[in-house]
Amino acid sequence: MSDxxxxxxxxxxxxxxxxxxxxxxxxxxxxxxxxxxLDTVELVMAFEEEFGCEIPxxxxxxxxxxxxxxxFIQDAS
Amino acid sequence: MRRVVxxxxxxxxxxxxxxxxxxxxxxxxxxxxxxxQNFDVSxxxxxxxxxxxxxxxxxxxxxxxxxxxxxxQRKVDRFIVYGMAAAQQAIENAGWTxxxxxxxxxxxxxxxxxxxxxxxxxxxxxTVHERGPRRLSPFFIPAALINLLSGQVSIKYxxxxxxxxxxxxxxxxxxxxxxxxxxxxxxxxxxxxAGGAEAAVGRIGIAGFSxxxxxxxxxxxxxxxxxxxxxxxxxxFVMGEGAGAVVLEEYEHARKRGATIYAEIVGYGLSGDxxxxxxxxxxxxxxxxxxxxxxxxxxxxxxxIDYINAHGTSTPVGDEIELSAVRRLxxxxxxxxxMSSTKSAIGHLLGAAGAVEAIFCxxxxxxxxxxxxxxxxxxxxGADGVDLVPHQAQQRSVRRALSNSFGFGGTNASLVxxxxx
Numbered sequence: 001m002s003d004x005x006x007x008x009x010x011x012x013x014x015x016x017x018x019x020x021x022x023x024x025x026x027x028x029x030x031x032x033x034x035x036x037x038l039d040t041v042e043l044v045m046a047f048e049e050e051f052g053c054e055i056p057x058x059x060x061x062x063x064x065x066x067x068x069x070x071x072f073i074q075d076a077s
Numbered sequence: 078m079r080r081v082v083x084x085x086x087x088x089x090x091x092x093x094x095x096x097x098x099x100x101x102x103x104x105x106x107x108x109x110x111x112x113x114q115n116f117d118v119s120x121x122x123x124x125x126x127x128x129x130x131x132x133x134x135x136x137x138x139x140x141x142x143x144x145x146x147x148x149x150q151r152k153v154d155r156f157i158v159y160g161m162a163a164a165q166q167a168i169e170n171a172g173w174t175x176x177x178x179x180x181x182x183x184x185x186x187x188x189x190x191x192x193x194x195x196x197x198x199x200x201x202x203x204t205v206h207e208r209g210p211r212r213l214s215p216f217f218i219p220a221a222l223i224n225l226l227s228g229q230v231s232i233k234y235x236x237x238x239x240x241x242x243x244x245x246x247x248x249x250x251x252x253x254x255x256x257x258x259x260x261x262x263x264x265x266x267x268x269x270x271a272g273g274a275e276a277a278v279g280r281i282g283i284a285g286f287s288x289x290x291x292x293x294x295x296x297x298x299x300x301x302x303x304x305x306x307x308x309x310x311x312x313x314f315v316m317g318e319g320a321g322a323v324v325l326e327e328y329e330h331a332r333k334r335g336a337t338i339y340a341e342i343v344g345y346g347l348s349g350d351x352x353x354x355x356x357x358x359x360x361x362x363x364x365x366x367x368x369x370x371x372x373x374x375x376x377x378x379x380x381x382i383d384y385i386n387a388h389g390t391s392t393p394v395g396d397e398i399e400l401s402a403v404r405r406l407x408x409x410x411x412x413x414x415x416m417s418s419t420k421s422a423i424g425h426l427l428g429a430a431g432a433v434e435a436i437f438c439x440x441x442x443x444x445x446x447x448x449x450x451x452x453x454x455x456x457x458x459g460a461d462g463v464d465l466v467p468h469q470a471q472q473r474s475v476r477r478a479l480s481n482s483f484g485f486g487g488t489n490a491s492l493v494x495x496x497x498x
Contacts, residue, residue: 015151016148038219041215042215045212045214048211
Protein backbone atom coordinates (compact mmCIF):
# COMPACT_ATOMS: atom_id res chain seq x y z
CA MET A 1 0.00 0.00 0.00
CA SER A 2 1.32 3.40 -0.94
CA ASP A 3 2.13 6.01 1.66
CA UNK A 4 -0.75 8.20 0.44
CA UNK A 5 -3.24 5.33 0.70
CA UNK A 6 -2.12 4.55 4.22
CA UNK A 7 -2.49 8.14 5.35
CA UNK A 8 -5.89 8.53 3.67
CA UNK A 9 -7.19 5.40 5.36
CA UNK A 10 -5.87 6.49 8.72
CA UNK A 11 -7.78 9.77 8.42
CA UNK A 12 -10.96 7.95 7.42
CA UNK A 13 -10.68 5.61 10.40
CA UNK A 14 -10.13 8.50 12.81
CA UNK A 15 -12.83 10.79 11.48
CA UNK A 16 -15.59 8.27 10.89
CA UNK A 17 -14.78 6.08 13.86
CA UNK A 18 -14.94 2.92 11.76
CA UNK A 19 -13.00 -0.32 11.91
CA UNK A 20 -9.84 -0.25 9.82
CA UNK A 21 -10.83 -3.48 8.03
CA UNK A 22 -13.90 -1.77 6.58
CA UNK A 23 -11.87 0.98 4.97
CA UNK A 24 -11.16 -0.79 1.67
CA UNK A 25 -10.36 0.98 -1.58
CA UNK A 26 -13.89 0.54 -2.85
CA UNK A 27 -15.64 1.54 0.37
CA UNK A 28 -18.10 4.41 -0.13
CA UNK A 29 -17.98 7.05 2.59
CA UNK A 30 -21.75 7.47 2.84
CA UNK A 31 -23.14 4.06 1.86
CA UNK A 32 -20.50 1.81 3.44
CA UNK A 33 -18.84 3.82 6.21
CA UNK A 34 -21.81 5.61 7.75
CA UNK A 35 -20.77 9.15 6.90
CA UNK A 36 -23.29 11.94 6.33
CA UNK A 37 -22.84 14.92 4.01
CA LEU A 38 -21.19 17.03 6.73
CA ASP A 39 -18.80 14.19 7.56
CA THR A 40 -17.62 14.12 3.95
CA VAL A 41 -16.99 17.88 3.99
CA GLU A 42 -14.90 17.42 7.11
CA LEU A 43 -13.04 14.48 5.57
CA VAL A 44 -12.07 16.51 2.54
CA MET A 45 -10.81 19.26 4.85
CA ALA A 46 -8.74 16.70 6.73
CA PHE A 47 -7.21 15.45 3.45
CA GLU A 48 -6.36 19.03 2.46
CA GLU A 49 -4.72 19.57 5.82
CA GLU A 50 -2.75 16.32 5.76
CA PHE A 51 -1.48 16.66 2.20
CA GLY A 52 -1.23 20.44 1.98
CA CYS A 53 -3.37 20.56 -1.15
CA GLU A 54 -6.59 22.28 -2.10
CA ILE A 55 -9.53 20.19 -3.22
CA PRO A 56 -12.07 22.42 -5.04
CA UNK A 57 -15.74 21.92 -4.18
CA UNK A 58 -16.65 20.52 -7.61
CA UNK A 59 -13.92 17.89 -7.27
CA UNK A 60 -14.79 17.17 -3.65
CA UNK A 61 -18.34 16.29 -4.66
CA UNK A 62 -16.97 13.50 -6.86
CA UNK A 63 -14.83 11.97 -4.13
CA UNK A 64 -17.20 9.32 -2.84
CA UNK A 65 -14.91 6.34 -2.21
CA UNK A 66 -11.61 5.82 -0.45
CA UNK A 67 -9.98 5.16 -3.84
CA UNK A 68 -11.35 8.43 -5.27
CA UNK A 69 -9.56 10.29 -2.51
CA UNK A 70 -6.29 8.39 -2.94
CA UNK A 71 -6.30 8.91 -6.72
CA PHE A 72 -6.99 12.62 -6.50
CA ILE A 73 -4.28 13.22 -3.94
CA GLN A 74 -1.72 11.14 -5.86
CA ASP A 75 -2.48 13.03 -9.06
CA ALA A 76 -2.32 16.37 -7.29
CA SER A 77 1.01 15.75 -5.64
CA MET B 78 -55.03 20.48 34.93
CA ARG B 79 -52.76 17.51 34.27
CA ARG B 80 -50.26 16.88 37.06
CA VAL B 81 -46.53 16.69 36.33
CA VAL B 82 -44.09 14.59 38.32
CA UNK B 83 -40.33 14.03 38.30
CA UNK B 84 -39.39 10.45 37.46
CA UNK B 85 -35.76 10.65 36.39
CA UNK B 86 -32.67 12.57 37.50
CA UNK B 87 -29.23 13.16 35.97
CA UNK B 88 -26.28 15.26 37.11
CA UNK B 89 -22.82 16.31 36.02
CA UNK B 90 -21.43 18.68 38.65
CA UNK B 91 -18.10 19.85 40.04
CA UNK B 92 -18.67 17.42 42.92
CA UNK B 93 -19.23 14.34 40.77
CA UNK B 94 -20.85 12.86 37.72
CA UNK B 95 -23.91 10.98 38.88
CA UNK B 96 -26.84 11.91 41.09
CA UNK B 97 -26.07 9.86 44.18
CA UNK B 98 -22.33 10.60 44.13
CA UNK B 99 -22.98 14.34 43.86
CA UNK B 100 -25.64 14.27 46.55
CA UNK B 101 -23.55 12.32 49.07
CA UNK B 102 -20.58 14.66 48.61
CA UNK B 103 -22.86 17.71 48.87
CA UNK B 104 -24.40 16.46 52.12
CA UNK B 105 -20.93 15.67 53.48
CA UNK B 106 -20.01 19.32 53.09
CA UNK B 107 -17.47 18.77 50.33
CA UNK B 108 -16.58 21.51 47.86
CA UNK B 109 -16.02 21.05 44.14
CA UNK B 110 -14.15 24.35 43.71
CA UNK B 111 -10.49 23.98 42.71
CA UNK B 112 -7.63 25.94 41.20
CA UNK B 113 -7.95 25.84 37.40
CA GLN B 114 -5.28 23.55 35.95
CA ASN B 115 -6.29 22.97 32.35
CA PHE B 116 -5.61 26.41 30.85
CA ASP B 117 -3.47 29.44 31.53
CA VAL B 118 -4.92 31.64 34.26
CA SER B 119 -1.78 33.70 34.98
CA UNK B 120 -3.32 36.89 33.56
CA UNK B 121 -6.89 36.27 34.78
CA UNK B 122 -8.11 37.87 38.02
CA UNK B 123 -10.09 34.76 38.97
CA UNK B 124 -8.09 31.52 38.87
CA UNK B 125 -10.58 29.05 40.36
CA UNK B 126 -13.68 27.20 39.21
CA UNK B 127 -15.94 24.25 39.72
CA UNK B 128 -15.20 21.72 36.98
CA UNK B 129 -16.49 18.15 36.88
CA UNK B 130 -13.59 15.99 38.07
CA UNK B 131 -12.27 13.78 35.26
CA UNK B 132 -12.12 10.06 35.94
CA UNK B 133 -13.97 6.79 35.79
CA UNK B 134 -17.74 7.04 35.71
CA UNK B 135 -18.03 4.34 38.36
CA UNK B 136 -16.10 6.54 40.79
CA UNK B 137 -18.15 9.64 40.07
CA UNK B 138 -15.63 10.95 37.57
CA UNK B 139 -16.46 12.45 34.20
CA UNK B 140 -15.39 10.43 31.17
CA UNK B 141 -16.78 11.93 27.97
CA UNK B 142 -16.26 8.65 26.10
CA UNK B 143 -18.91 6.98 28.26
CA UNK B 144 -21.57 9.42 27.05
CA UNK B 145 -20.70 10.50 23.50
CA UNK B 146 -18.61 8.50 21.01
CA UNK B 147 -15.15 9.87 20.32
CA UNK B 148 -16.20 10.36 16.72
CA UNK B 149 -19.17 12.51 17.73
CA GLN B 150 -17.31 14.47 20.40
CA ARG B 151 -15.61 16.45 17.62
CA LYS B 152 -19.04 17.57 16.41
CA VAL B 153 -20.35 19.04 19.67
CA ASP B 154 -19.26 21.61 22.20
CA ARG B 155 -18.49 20.45 25.73
CA PHE B 156 -21.80 21.84 27.03
CA ILE B 157 -23.59 19.35 24.79
CA VAL B 158 -21.47 16.47 26.07
CA TYR B 159 -22.36 17.41 29.65
CA GLY B 160 -26.02 17.81 28.75
CA MET B 161 -26.16 14.46 26.96
CA ALA B 162 -24.53 12.79 29.96
CA ALA B 163 -27.12 14.25 32.34
CA ALA B 164 -29.98 13.43 29.95
CA GLN B 165 -28.84 9.82 29.56
CA GLN B 166 -28.68 9.39 33.33
CA ALA B 167 -32.15 10.87 33.76
CA ILE B 168 -33.66 8.75 30.99
CA GLU B 169 -32.10 5.55 32.33
CA ASN B 170 -33.07 6.49 35.87
CA ALA B 171 -36.67 6.93 34.72
CA GLY B 172 -36.55 3.69 32.74
CA TRP B 173 -38.12 5.52 29.81
CA THR B 174 -36.71 4.21 26.52
CA UNK B 175 -39.86 3.48 24.53
CA UNK B 176 -39.81 2.12 20.99
CA UNK B 177 -43.46 2.41 19.97
CA UNK B 178 -44.42 5.28 17.68
CA UNK B 179 -46.98 6.88 19.93
CA UNK B 180 -44.71 7.05 22.97
CA UNK B 181 -41.89 8.52 20.88
CA UNK B 182 -44.26 11.15 19.46
CA UNK B 183 -45.43 12.03 22.98
CA UNK B 184 -41.93 12.46 24.44
CA UNK B 185 -40.12 15.77 23.97
CA UNK B 186 -36.91 17.50 24.96
CA UNK B 187 -36.48 21.00 26.40
CA UNK B 188 -32.94 21.71 27.52
CA UNK B 189 -31.03 24.95 27.43
CA UNK B 190 -27.79 26.69 28.15
CA UNK B 191 -26.88 30.18 29.29
CA UNK B 192 -24.14 30.75 26.76
CA UNK B 193 -23.88 27.54 24.73
CA UNK B 194 -20.79 26.73 22.72
CA UNK B 195 -18.65 29.62 23.86
CA UNK B 196 -15.31 27.81 23.52
CA UNK B 197 -16.27 26.43 20.12
CA UNK B 198 -17.19 29.91 18.88
CA UNK B 199 -13.97 31.32 20.29
CA UNK B 200 -11.85 28.66 18.57
CA UNK B 201 -13.80 29.10 15.32
CA UNK B 202 -13.12 32.83 15.34
CA UNK B 203 -9.41 32.17 15.76
CA THR B 204 -9.46 29.64 12.91
CA VAL B 205 -11.16 32.05 10.50
CA HIS B 206 -8.85 34.87 11.53
CA GLU B 207 -5.60 32.92 11.32
CA ARG B 208 -6.24 30.30 8.64
CA GLY B 209 -9.24 31.54 6.68
CA PRO B 210 -12.86 30.46 6.31
CA ARG B 211 -12.05 27.28 4.37
CA ARG B 212 -10.54 25.75 7.50
CA LEU B 213 -13.73 26.08 9.55
CA SER B 214 -15.34 22.73 10.40
CA PRO B 215 -18.75 21.96 8.88
CA PHE B 216 -19.72 21.09 12.45
CA PHE B 217 -18.87 24.54 13.80
CA ILE B 218 -22.44 25.86 13.84
CA PRO B 219 -24.26 22.70 15.02
CA ALA B 220 -21.58 22.19 17.69
CA ALA B 221 -22.21 25.60 19.19
CA LEU B 222 -25.97 26.18 18.87
CA ILE B 223 -27.78 26.04 22.18
CA ASN B 224 -30.82 24.11 20.93
CA LEU B 225 -28.58 21.40 19.50
CA LEU B 226 -28.46 19.83 22.96
CA SER B 227 -32.20 19.19 22.73
CA GLY B 228 -31.67 18.14 19.12
CA GLN B 229 -28.90 15.66 19.96
CA VAL B 230 -30.89 14.09 22.80
CA SER B 231 -33.95 13.73 20.59
CA ILE B 232 -31.92 12.14 17.79
CA LYS B 233 -30.22 9.70 20.15
CA TYR B 234 -33.48 8.44 21.67
CA UNK B 235 -35.94 9.10 18.85
CA UNK B 236 -38.05 11.46 20.98
CA UNK B 237 -40.23 13.22 18.42
CA UNK B 238 -42.42 15.36 20.67
CA UNK B 239 -41.86 19.08 21.33
CA UNK B 240 -38.21 19.99 20.77
CA UNK B 241 -37.36 23.27 22.36
CA UNK B 242 -34.63 25.19 24.17
CA UNK B 243 -34.31 27.93 26.74
CA UNK B 244 -31.73 30.72 26.85
CA UNK B 245 -32.25 32.89 29.92
CA UNK B 246 -28.76 33.14 31.40
CA UNK B 247 -28.70 31.81 34.97
CA UNK B 248 -32.45 31.12 35.00
CA UNK B 249 -32.21 28.73 32.03
CA UNK B 250 -32.42 25.44 33.94
CA UNK B 251 -35.40 26.53 36.02
CA UNK B 252 -37.24 27.98 33.02
CA UNK B 253 -36.60 24.76 31.06
CA UNK B 254 -38.14 22.62 33.77
CA UNK B 255 -41.06 25.00 34.32
CA UNK B 256 -41.81 25.38 30.62
CA UNK B 257 -41.51 21.64 29.99
CA UNK B 258 -43.94 20.98 32.85
CA UNK B 259 -46.40 23.34 31.20
CA UNK B 260 -46.09 21.52 27.87
CA UNK B 261 -47.17 18.37 29.69
CA UNK B 262 -49.95 20.20 31.52
CA UNK B 263 -51.23 21.50 28.20
CA UNK B 264 -51.17 17.98 26.75
CA UNK B 265 -48.49 18.71 24.16
CA UNK B 266 -46.51 15.79 25.54
CA UNK B 267 -46.71 13.08 28.19
CA UNK B 268 -42.99 12.98 28.95
CA UNK B 269 -40.33 15.69 28.68
CA UNK B 270 -36.59 15.57 29.21
CA ALA B 271 -35.74 18.98 30.66
CA GLY B 272 -32.73 20.76 32.08
CA GLY B 273 -29.68 22.84 31.35
CA ALA B 274 -25.99 22.51 30.58
CA GLU B 275 -23.05 24.88 30.67
CA ALA B 276 -19.36 24.75 29.79
CA ALA B 277 -18.09 28.32 29.99
CA VAL B 278 -15.04 27.69 32.16
CA GLY B 279 -12.34 28.71 29.72
CA ARG B 280 -10.15 31.75 29.18
CA ILE B 281 -12.81 33.72 27.34
CA GLY B 282 -15.59 32.86 29.80
CA ILE B 283 -13.52 33.75 32.86
CA ALA B 284 -12.25 36.90 31.15
CA GLY B 285 -15.79 37.94 30.24
CA PHE B 286 -17.30 37.51 33.68
CA SER B 287 -14.20 39.10 35.21
CA UNK B 288 -14.66 42.11 32.97
CA UNK B 289 -18.19 42.51 34.30
CA UNK B 290 -16.74 42.32 37.83
CA UNK B 291 -18.91 39.37 38.77
CA UNK B 292 -16.33 36.84 39.96
CA UNK B 293 -14.60 36.14 43.25
CA UNK B 294 -10.95 37.19 43.12
CA UNK B 295 -9.81 37.20 46.77
CA UNK B 296 -9.69 33.46 47.36
CA UNK B 297 -7.49 32.20 44.53
CA UNK B 298 -5.19 30.56 47.10
CA UNK B 299 -8.06 28.96 49.05
CA UNK B 300 -10.53 27.98 46.31
CA UNK B 301 -12.87 26.04 48.58
CA UNK B 302 -13.45 29.20 50.65
CA UNK B 303 -14.35 31.38 47.67
CA UNK B 304 -18.06 30.68 47.27
CA UNK B 305 -19.60 31.97 50.50
CA UNK B 306 -23.21 33.10 50.04
CA UNK B 307 -24.47 35.56 52.70
CA UNK B 308 -21.07 35.67 54.36
CA UNK B 309 -19.62 39.15 54.90
CA UNK B 310 -16.40 38.02 53.25
CA UNK B 311 -18.03 37.17 49.91
CA UNK B 312 -16.69 38.97 46.86
CA UNK B 313 -18.34 37.47 43.78
CA PHE B 314 -19.42 34.17 42.34
CA VAL B 315 -17.25 31.23 41.30
CA MET B 316 -17.67 29.88 37.78
CA GLY B 317 -18.87 26.32 37.55
CA GLU B 318 -19.87 23.97 34.77
CA GLY B 319 -21.84 20.79 34.25
CA ALA B 320 -25.43 19.84 33.61
CA GLY B 321 -28.67 18.78 35.22
CA ALA B 322 -31.52 16.93 33.56
CA VAL B 323 -34.85 15.57 34.73
CA VAL B 324 -37.50 13.39 33.19
CA LEU B 325 -40.88 15.02 33.73
CA GLU B 326 -43.98 12.95 33.26
CA GLU B 327 -47.72 13.28 33.43
CA TYR B 328 -48.77 11.79 36.76
CA GLU B 329 -51.14 9.05 35.50
CA HIS B 330 -48.65 8.10 32.79
CA ALA B 331 -45.96 7.61 35.44
CA ARG B 332 -48.27 5.75 37.80
CA LYS B 333 -49.55 3.36 35.14
CA ARG B 334 -46.08 2.22 34.17
CA GLY B 335 -45.00 1.93 37.80
CA ALA B 336 -42.30 4.60 37.57
CA THR B 337 -40.54 5.86 40.68
CA ILE B 338 -42.06 9.28 41.42
CA TYR B 339 -39.60 11.57 43.21
CA ALA B 340 -41.69 14.73 43.46
CA GLU B 341 -44.34 16.81 41.75
CA ILE B 342 -43.82 20.16 40.03
CA VAL B 343 -46.62 22.10 41.70
CA GLY B 344 -45.59 25.70 41.13
CA TYR B 345 -43.74 27.78 38.57
CA GLY B 346 -43.48 31.56 38.56
CA LEU B 347 -41.71 33.94 36.19
CA SER B 348 -40.96 37.63 36.23
CA GLY B 349 -38.74 40.31 34.74
CA ASP B 350 -36.88 43.06 36.58
CA UNK B 351 -37.01 45.68 33.81
CA UNK B 352 -34.21 47.34 35.69
CA UNK B 353 -30.56 46.67 34.75
CA UNK B 354 -28.59 44.25 32.56
CA UNK B 355 -26.69 42.58 35.39
CA UNK B 356 -28.00 43.87 38.74
CA UNK B 357 -31.33 43.24 40.46
CA UNK B 358 -33.37 46.17 41.77
CA UNK B 359 -32.57 47.02 45.37
CA UNK B 360 -35.96 45.90 46.67
CA UNK B 361 -35.68 42.52 44.92
CA UNK B 362 -39.17 42.83 43.53
CA UNK B 363 -38.40 40.58 40.54
CA UNK B 364 -37.51 37.63 42.74
CA UNK B 365 -40.33 38.52 45.11
CA UNK B 366 -42.87 38.37 42.29
CA UNK B 367 -41.45 35.16 40.79
CA UNK B 368 -41.68 33.40 44.15
CA UNK B 369 -45.15 34.80 44.73
CA UNK B 370 -46.34 33.64 41.32
CA UNK B 371 -44.96 30.14 41.91
CA UNK B 372 -46.75 29.88 45.27
CA UNK B 373 -49.97 31.18 43.73
CA UNK B 374 -49.78 28.60 40.94
CA UNK B 375 -49.17 25.91 43.55
CA UNK B 376 -52.08 27.13 45.67
CA UNK B 377 -49.77 27.26 48.67
CA UNK B 378 -49.08 29.75 51.43
CA UNK B 379 -45.51 30.74 52.36
CA UNK B 380 -45.89 28.71 55.56
CA UNK B 381 -46.22 25.55 53.43
CA ILE B 382 -42.61 25.82 52.21
CA ASP B 383 -40.02 23.85 54.21
CA TYR B 384 -36.90 24.54 52.19
CA ILE B 385 -35.65 27.17 49.76
CA ASN B 386 -32.71 26.46 47.50
CA ALA B 387 -31.66 30.06 46.98
CA HIS B 388 -30.15 31.60 43.90
CA GLY B 389 -27.46 32.80 46.39
CA THR B 390 -24.48 33.24 44.08
CA SER B 391 -22.11 34.81 46.65
CA THR B 392 -22.13 38.26 45.05
CA PRO B 393 -22.02 41.26 47.39
CA VAL B 394 -25.30 42.76 46.14
CA GLY B 395 -27.45 39.83 45.01
CA ASP B 396 -27.41 37.66 48.13
CA GLU B 397 -28.84 40.27 50.47
CA ILE B 398 -31.46 41.38 47.98
CA GLU B 399 -32.74 37.81 47.61
CA LEU B 400 -32.72 37.39 51.37
CA SER B 401 -34.77 40.54 51.88
CA ALA B 402 -37.24 39.47 49.17
CA VAL B 403 -37.68 36.15 50.95
CA ARG B 404 -38.18 37.93 54.28
CA ARG B 405 -40.77 40.23 52.74
CA LEU B 406 -42.71 37.38 51.13
CA UNK B 407 -42.55 34.95 54.04
CA UNK B 408 -42.91 37.40 56.92
CA UNK B 409 -42.87 35.62 60.26
CA UNK B 410 -43.00 32.24 58.49
CA UNK B 411 -39.35 32.70 57.52
CA UNK B 412 -38.41 31.30 60.92
CA UNK B 413 -39.98 27.96 60.03
CA UNK B 414 -37.97 27.19 56.92
CA UNK B 415 -34.43 26.35 55.93
CA MET B 416 -32.73 28.19 53.09
CA SER B 417 -29.35 27.23 51.70
CA SER B 418 -27.21 27.97 48.68
CA THR B 419 -25.62 24.91 47.14
CA LYS B 420 -23.54 27.22 44.94
CA SER B 421 -21.29 27.37 48.01
CA ALA B 422 -20.17 23.85 47.13
CA ILE B 423 -20.32 23.71 43.32
CA GLY B 424 -20.03 27.34 42.21
CA HIS B 425 -22.41 28.91 39.73
CA LEU B 426 -23.32 26.59 36.88
CA LEU B 427 -25.09 29.41 35.02
CA GLY B 428 -27.57 27.84 32.59
CA ALA B 429 -27.33 24.49 34.35
CA ALA B 430 -27.77 25.91 37.85
CA GLY B 431 -31.57 25.95 37.97
CA ALA B 432 -31.84 22.34 36.83
CA VAL B 433 -29.14 21.11 39.21
CA GLU B 434 -30.77 22.95 42.09
CA ALA B 435 -34.24 21.65 41.29
CA ILE B 436 -32.72 18.18 41.51
CA PHE B 437 -31.22 19.02 44.91
CA CYS B 438 -34.70 20.12 46.03
CA UNK B 439 -36.11 16.83 44.76
CA UNK B 440 -33.52 14.87 46.72
CA UNK B 441 -34.13 16.98 49.83
CA UNK B 442 -37.78 15.94 49.62
CA UNK B 443 -36.85 12.28 49.01
CA UNK B 444 -34.34 12.01 51.86
CA UNK B 445 -35.69 14.53 54.40
CA UNK B 446 -32.41 16.38 54.54
CA UNK B 447 -31.32 19.83 53.39
CA UNK B 448 -27.84 20.52 51.99
CA UNK B 449 -25.60 23.08 53.69
CA UNK B 450 -24.34 26.55 52.85
CA UNK B 451 -20.57 26.24 53.06
CA UNK B 452 -18.30 29.03 54.33
CA UNK B 453 -21.09 30.93 56.07
CA UNK B 454 -18.99 32.10 58.99
CA UNK B 455 -20.05 35.70 59.46
CA UNK B 456 -23.62 36.17 58.18
CA UNK B 457 -24.54 39.45 56.50
CA UNK B 458 -27.13 41.96 57.64
CA GLY B 459 -30.65 40.59 57.48
CA ALA B 460 -29.65 37.00 58.14
CA ASP B 461 -30.85 36.99 61.75
CA GLY B 462 -33.67 34.56 62.39
CA VAL B 463 -33.27 32.75 59.05
CA ASP B 464 -31.82 29.24 59.09
CA LEU B 465 -29.29 29.43 56.26
CA VAL B 466 -28.00 25.92 57.07
CA PRO B 467 -24.36 26.89 57.69
CA HIS B 468 -21.62 24.29 57.21
CA GLN B 469 -23.62 21.13 57.84
CA ALA B 470 -26.57 19.38 56.24
CA GLN B 471 -29.69 19.14 58.42
CA GLN B 472 -32.14 16.31 58.80
CA ARG B 473 -35.61 17.78 58.52
CA SER B 474 -38.87 16.89 56.88
CA VAL B 475 -39.15 18.59 53.49
CA ARG B 476 -42.61 18.25 51.98
CA ARG B 477 -42.36 21.28 49.73
CA ALA B 478 -39.30 23.07 48.39
CA LEU B 479 -38.86 26.26 46.41
CA SER B 480 -35.95 26.86 44.04
CA ASN B 481 -34.94 30.33 42.87
CA SER B 482 -33.02 31.31 39.76
CA PHE B 483 -32.28 34.86 38.66
CA GLY B 484 -30.42 35.76 35.47
CA PHE B 485 -28.63 38.61 33.73
CA GLY B 486 -31.13 40.71 31.85
CA GLY B 487 -33.43 40.62 34.86
CA THR B 488 -35.04 37.25 34.21
CA ASN B 489 -36.39 35.35 37.21
CA ALA B 490 -37.87 31.91 37.73
CA SER B 491 -39.07 30.04 40.81
CA LEU B 492 -40.12 26.41 40.98
CA VAL B 493 -42.07 24.71 43.75
CA UNK B 494 -41.61 20.96 44.13
CA UNK B 495 -43.67 18.83 46.47
CA UNK B 496 -43.71 15.32 47.84
CA UNK B 497 -46.38 13.21 46.18
CA UNK B 498 -48.88 12.00 48.78
